[in-house]
Amino acid sequence: MSGARFLLVEDDDMLSASITRALTQLGGIVVALTNTDDARRMLTMEGPYVAILVELRLAGPVADPLLLLRDARDLHPRARRILMSGAQSGAVGALVARAMKDGVADDFLAKPFGWPLLERIVARPIPTSTGPGEGGG
Numbered sequence: 001m002s003g004a005r006f007l008l009v010e011d012d013d014m015l016s017a018s019i020t021r022a023l024t025q026l027g028g029i030v031v032a033l034t035n036t037d038d039a040r041r042m043l044t045m046e047g048p049y050v051a052i053l054v055e056l057r058l059a060g061p062v063a064d065p066l067l068l069l070r071d072a073r074d075l076h077p078r079a080r081r082i083l084m085s086g087a088q089s090g091a092v093g094a095l096v097a098r099a100m101k102d103g104v105a106d107d108f109l110a111k112p113f114g115w116p117l118l119e120r121i122v123a124r125p126i127p128t129s130t131g132p133g134e135g136g137g
Contacts (some may be wrong), residue, residue, distance in 0.1 A: 003028075004026075005046070005048065007030075009036060009054040011035070013034075026119060031046065035058060040071055050079060050080065054068055054083055066095075073103065080107065081104065081106050082109060082122070084108070084111060
């Protein structure tokens, strides 16, 4: 994964630093941000990204993380889009399931997660099917 670019959107500074360290040890280059507005700007300015990891429940007045992943799907279609959350409610599960069904997210990481799982998920090949409504699924 040497030189692979990752976009990380996580508002917990300690967790962000930890994930950044893990991805860097894999040889990746990580752009770590705390909100979706800054992340949306990075999607249009930099890339390509191998994976875009976004916390589902960001603190503060930020845009919807799912809208960010929709933009990512359009701007970086070959990037794996990964939702992360420590929340365990049924509503979160339903939201994640819908995002994956609609092609907004490719994977979900339930916090806390181990680095071997993170490595396996970011290394998975990107599905080659087209998005909803385009003959794929």
